Amino acid sequence: MHRLADWVTQAPKQVLILWAVLLALAAPLAWQAPGRLSASIGELPNAESTQVTALLRGEFGEQALNPVLLVFKPGPQVSTQAAEQAAADYRAGLLDLPGVSAVRSSREVSVSSGATAPGAELLVAQIPLYEGADTALATIREYSARFERERGAQVGVTGSQAIADDFTRYAETDTKRSEMTALPLIAGVLLLVFGALVASGLPILVGLVSITASMALLYLLTGVMEVATFAQSVVTMLGLGAGIDYALLMVSRFREELGRGQSSAGAAHTALLTAGRSVVWSGTTVMIAMAGLLVPPITFVQSIGVGGVLTVLMTVLASVTVLPALLTLLGERVNSPRRWALRPGRLAEPSPGWQRWAWAVMHRPWRWTLLGGGFLLLLAWPATQIQTGYGGAWGLSPGIESRDALEDVRELGAGGLLSQFEVILPLARPYDPAQDAESFRQTVERVAGVPGVQATISPFLSAADLQAAAQANGAQGGGLDGLGTAIELNRRSFSQSGEFLRFTVIPDRYLNASEIDLLEPQLRAALTSGPTPSLGSPPLLGGAPVGEREFSHAVTGTLPSVMLSVFAATFVLLLLAFRSLVVPVKSIVLNGLTVAAATCVVAAVQSGPLGPVLGFPPGSGVMDAMLPLLLFTVMFGLSMDYEIFLISRVYEGVQAGLDNDEAVAQALSRTARIITSAALIMLIVFAAFIAGRVVLTKSIGLGLATAVLLDATLVRLALVPAVLRLAGRWNWWLPPWLERWLPRLDLRH
Structure with missing residues (x-):
């Protein structure tokens, strides 16, 4: 750390030139990064x-398993004949x-669209599942918009690809809008905190530098793995929140040292060795937590973890290089213009008011511990009852095309087209019609009779079904008769090797997560x-609903291992930092309770009357996994940032010979202003995301804002001093054998 401090303060221009070159290279990549992110869970x-998907491709030759649902409505005051012609022309153009490999009417799969308006039609266009899907969807949307302008019709586009595309688009716009909303408010808070325009601008600069560098790294990461759309939101939250917090600590310590008569280089050097050391430790705790997302073997989740780790790394690097270099060059000008200047060291000076508060809390530690802990437990208690699942289209707010079009599809009674189950029966030997046809038919009929199943696509469609499909094809220009439809059904139902049978199950509605969990076991039982037929292994059930359920269960199933990994790594880090067994345990318990309480608050808001007020749409009854x-x-x-800021001051006082209670009171008096200011800034950053249109992003913003509010008030300013008072000298107990083994580290700010 000393070498870094020497280099940054002795060659500040060299440091800034190096960063300027890096940012010039990073900026174009950062600008392009959002377009390379994906909302697909893979x-x-x-x-x-x-x-199932692999068998459909390899054994059945299916290359287009990605349906796009199109709700076609003719313009107002159009005759029946003109409306039908417009629908036929639209389909022919598709x-x-x-x-686009195929276009079918919902009637061709025995699903009545329920359309009552003349010429209204529900069409299903098949596009590639992966490569080329984005381009195909964009082409369909462009064609539909052009057709609307030229013919006066209305076309709603939805489907898994359309929903994912809208997730990506609105996650990006939500992030940009949140940045633009938060930055002016943050600037106002910093101006009040520092009382100087230059000083208040430095933390914002650090946040923007870290975001730019992190987004450029995300762009490079997309060349190695698929990166989730939500990584961008995490980058912004961490870059702004942590970046501004770290800079707040550094600038405050620099101004404090200037007030003591040090030169600009000396003040920056001291700030880097004290506050900078805390920044490194705090950043390490955040990186440990974000690295927990690497535990689930899910690329979608891992990409967010990698993005978070890179963001915090860039934030720490900018805080300990760019910022002290700028401070070295600015010197006393950091307090300009002086019309707003307050006393330079005020933020880090002991606060008599907060010191009195600390003594008041420690005078009645059991009361504060029981009341505060009981309140957190009360909030966190429903955590085990929260039902999670994949949000799908209901993760978007009303007013977005794919969400609104899906509502139209539901009203037409064809929402099940987006929740199709694919059933594959692995045979013990090649298919023999004489021995297997009847049992195959009975299997399909049993499944078709399950409550909630609207239709099945199999070789056993009735003559009426085939006739309806043929009429639909003929009316819309498809050119297939009943015999052609039957041939197509056989092709999709019997594998090329003859060793697999397949049929498709269409529910009577678009299934949310809780409905998938109810219907899937019934299908398996049927x-x-x-x-x-003579099976070589149990039937396989696939399709979008099964994939969504598997993803949700995989995510929630890894939560305990993620928590244990983060707890263990954090325990070791705090053990090294504070040479105590009690402090790490206390920190982990209180922070864990805070996160659980915030999660339950989000669940209550989403399902309660406050949800619509904050813009949460009527939900699916589950929280996004x-x-x-x-x-x-x-x-x-x-939250460990605040823990390290406070406990390190307590530990420093104990090491200086103060008794436990006096060290706690002095630490709270010195850190409360910084913690409160930093928490207010983080609260602004996170609250800005509540105004977004992607429900997961809104929920993260609400949850983090709630957690910051709880952590910076109840936990850090009441529960922590009360618990430290109760533990007394045991706070710093360490077995002698462990004391000898642990290295000694310096943690000051």
């Missing part, structure tokens, strides 16, 4: 839905678009509750 290795994981990793790491 496929889980070895998952059942992944096996078939000519690159990437598959094996009667005669089946990603939310508890993201809240835990982001908030647990950030």
Whole structure:
């Protein structure tokens, strides 16, 4: 650390030139990064839905398993004949678009669209599942918009790809809007805190530098792995929140040292060796927490973890290089203009008011511990009852095309087209019609009879179904008769090797997460509750609903291991920092309770009357499976910032010979202003995301804002001093054998 401090303060221009070159290279990449992010959850290795998808491609030759649902409505005051012609023309144009392999009416799969307006139609266009999907969807949307302008019709576009595309688009716009909303408010708070325009601008500069560098690294990361859209939101939250907090600490210590008569280089050197050391330790705790997202073997989740670690790394680097270099060059000008200047060291000076508060809390430690701890437990108690799942389209707010079009599809009674289950029956030998046809038919019929199933696509459609499909094809220009439809059904139902059978199950509605969990077991039971073809292994169930359920269960299933990993690493870090067994345990318990309480608050808001007020749409009855994981990793790491700021001051006082209670009172008096200011800034950053249109982003913003509010008030300013008072000298107990083994580290700010 001394070498870094020497270099940064002795060659500040060299440091800044190096960063300027890096940012000039990074800026174009950072600008392009959002367009390379993905909202697709991908496929889980070895998952059942992944096996089904592989078999559909390899054995059945399916290359287009990505339906786009199009709700076509003719313009007002259009005759029946003109409306039908417009629908036919629209469908014919779709078939000519690159990437569109087939276009069918909902009637061709025995799903009545329920359309009552003349010429209204629900169409299903098949596009590639992965490569080329984005381009195909963009082409469909462009064609639909052009058709609307030229013919006066209305076309709503939805489907898994459209929903993912809207997630990506609105996550980006939400992030940009949140930045633009938060920055002026943050600038106002910093101006009040520092009382000088130059000093208040430095933390914002550090935040923007870290975000730019981190987004450029995300761009490079997309060349190695698929990176989740929400990584961008995490980058902004961490870059602004942590970056401004760290700079707040550094600038405050620099101004304090200037007030003591040091030169600008000396003040920056001292700030880097004290506050900078705390920044490094705090950043390490946040990186440990974000690294917890690398534990789940899910690329979607891991990419957010990598993005978070890179962001904190860039934030720490900018805080200990760019900032002290600027401070060295600025010197006393950091307090300009002086019309707003307050006393330079005021932020870090002991506060008599907060010192009296600390003594008041420690005078009644049991009362504060029981009341504060009881309140957190009361908030966190429902955590085990929260039901999680994949949000899907309900993770978007009303007013977004794919969400609104899906509502139209539901009203038309065809929402199940986006929740299709694919059933594959692995045979013990090649298919023999004489022995297997009847049992295959009975299996399909059993599944079709399950409550909640609207239709099945199999070789056993009735003559009426085939006739309806043929009429729909003929009316819309498809050119297939009943025989052609039957041939197509056989092609999709029997594998090329003859060793697999397949049929598709269409529910009677678009299934949310809780409905998937109810219907899937019934389908599995129906598959094996009667005669089946001669099977070599159990039936396989796949499709979007199964993939979504597997993803949700995989995410929630890894939460305990993520928590244990983060707890263990944080325990070791705090053990090294404070040479105590009690302090790490206390910190982990209180921070864990805070995150659990914030998660339950989000769940209560989403499902309660306050939800619509804050812009949360009527939900699916479940919380997005990603939310508890993201809240835990982001908030647990950030809350440790305040823990280290406060406990390091307490530890410093104890090492200087103060008794435990006096050290706690002095530490709180010295850190309360900084913690309160930093918390207010983080609160602004996170609250700005509540105004977004992607529900997961809104929920993360609400959860983090709630956690910061609880952590910086109840926990840090009441529970921590009360618990430290109760533990007394045991706060700093360490077994002698462990004392000898641990290295001695310097942690001051």
